[in-house]
Amino acid sequence: MLSFKFILVAYGLLLVPQSVISSPAVPRYFQRSLFSRGNISATTVETELGPQLSSGSLVFGPDSPQWSNATSRFDTLVRPDVQVVVEPASEADVSKIARSQLWTKAPFGFLVRNRGHGITTSLSAFSGIQINMNQLNGVSILPDEGTAILQGGTFARDLVPTLWDAGYVTTTGASPCVGIIGPALGGGYGRYSGLYGLVLDDILHYNVVLANGTEIGVNETSHPDLLWALKGAGHNFAIVTSVVKKIYPKEIDTWHYHSYVWTQDKLETAFETLNGFHKSDNGTTPPKMGVNYGSIIMNTSVSTTEAVLEWSFYYAGPAGEAEEILKPFNAIGAVAEDVFDASYPEVSSLTDGNCAGAPIALASVLTVEYNITAERALYELYVANVARYPELAATAYAWHEGYATAGYQAVPSDSTAFAHREENHIMFFATVVPDGSGLLDAAMTWAKDSRDIWNGGQPDRLPATYVNYAAGHDYEALDSIYGYESWRLERLRGLKAEYDPHNRFRFYVPVICGQ
Structure with a gap:
């Protein structure tokens, strides 16, 4: 049975750091528009844009039956003020929308939405027109x-x-x-x-x-x-x-899947084995062992008081090859296992259906390896907070992603703006915050404390954050996301001045022209 632990976030389009929108001296281009739903309507936008757009394009407002789906979000703590949705039917429509006189007549902007997975609550600063990419799916x-x-x-x-x-x-x-x-x-x-x-x-x-x-x-x-x-x-x-x-x-017909449930007394052995696994093959996970996902999570079928480790491995090949690699994990001793082979679409679908909206508190890190002492401290924090906040216990989990790195570490680090090719792991803590529970602050503190434990486990490295998992917290420094080499942000700012001098694309972990 699939669980909430499989939720994968990170794929929204626009973001503003929380520290920016909460500052008392907010630049004009970050301020919420003075326009409201009372004075910008679908009718206004349709009149301006409708005749220019191709057949099949849509313009609609909150009274449309399509509104709910078009404005839904993975994290419902994120509430951009979308006033009108424009849905282009062809690629050529996008440039017409961007060139519209709407942007020069009024001080509001546009938000580009693909699937609504941006996880930063600072998206709530946006107010204006959403460009929905739903029809551009060829x-x-x-x-x-x-x-x-x-x-x-x-x-x-x-x-x-x-x-x-x-x-x-x-x-x-x-x-x-x-x-x-x-x-x-x-x-x-x-x-x-x-x-x-x-x-x-x-x-x-x-x-x-x-x-x-x-x-x-x-x-x-x-x-x-x-x-x-x-x-x-x-x-x-x-x-x-x-x-x-x-x-x-x-090149292969099936992937091999093997998942384990380990009790907490196996924690040190499990993470020691994982570290050895990720250092194999000249410093990388075996390339065909595409990923392993794991979490510290409550599993009441095993225990109602102690969390467990649930870990799953995905191998691009047959069971015989995969199980030879997985022998060290088989030796740990699991209380439950699930093993099967399936086509890649079937394996991929294991993490489908987990993108429905919910209010989620989250914080994330990137690391090179697992610190076993830190993982034990993380476990103890988790168990203590599960007891303290039972309303969060059903959905709280500390997630670990370990990818095979050979493919992306073969690409020179300076050849792209992506700055984190050395890191092997992404980790995040997440929990749904029930409406009306009053536990948002507690959940956010739990998330940050988990992040601090992970970062404390690599004291010789500066904190690193994956841009797609950035949540807009004030402790997510820009260079932790785009790289600490000074030339990286300098180059990005120079390109920003050339390609977007007016900072129209200023919401998703923004590199601001002039700063």
Whole structure:
């Protein structure tokens, strides 16, 4: 049975750090618009934009039956003030929307939405018109049979089976209910990272709309400077309407899945084994062992007072190969296991259906290895808070992602804006905060305390945050996200001044022109 622990976040499009929106001296371009639903309506936008857009495009407001789906979000603590939704039916419509005189007549902006997985509560600062990419979901395999064109609204639930049935695979985020472009703009870890890299690593060409409405193609020979920025900080620079992405022949028929449930007395052994596993094969996880997901979580079928470790491994190949690699984990001694082989679309679907909206408190880190002492401290904090806050216990979990790194560590670190190719693991604490519980502050403190424990376990390294999992907290420093080498932020700011001098793309972990 699937559980809430599989929720994968991180793929929204726009973000403003909480420290920015709470500052008493807020720059004009971060201030909430003075316009309200009373003086900007779907009728107004339809009158301005409707005649310019292609057949099938939609403009609607809160009274439309499509409104709820178009404005739903993964984290309902995130509440952008969407006043009108515009849904383009063709890529050409996006530039028309961006060029509209609406943006010069009134002080409100637009929010680009793919699947609504942005997890920062600072999105609540937005007020204006949402561009919904839902209709731009076409997938076309090109005649060279090594690439495909994916439109900007394509998401994994459609792409994975489409390519599989045609005999291909490609990199995507780990959950099928998120988009392709959202993860790619900030990185894009997934089950094929060990073989083919991050989602951004096999994008060869971007068709984008700049802030002024100009349509350009971006690749190694056309705007190569912007290509660098799109690969890791892309939310700051453009709207992606489509990409040309590498695809790969399907070389295996099944993936092997093996999950374990370990009791807490096995914690030190489990993490010691995991550290050895991730240091194998000259410093990387075996490339075909695409990912292992694990959590410290309550499992009442095992214990009502002690948390357990639940861990699952995904291998791109048959059971015999996988189980040879998994022998050290088999030797730990699990109280429950689940083992099967399935096609990649079936394996991918294990994390589907977990993107429904809920109010979620979350904090995340990136690390190179697991600190066993820190993990024990994390466990003790978890158990103490489960007892203290029983209303949070059913959904609280400390999540660990361990990816095969060979594919993305083969890419030179300075060749993309993505700055975290050394790290092996992403971890986050998350819990749903029940409406009316009054436990939001407690949940947020629990999340931050978990993050502090993880960071304290690597005292010789500065804190690192995956941009797609950034939550807008004031302790998420910009250089922890885009890299501590000074040249990285300097280069991003220079490109921002060239491609978006008026900071129209200023909400998702923003690199601000002039700062």
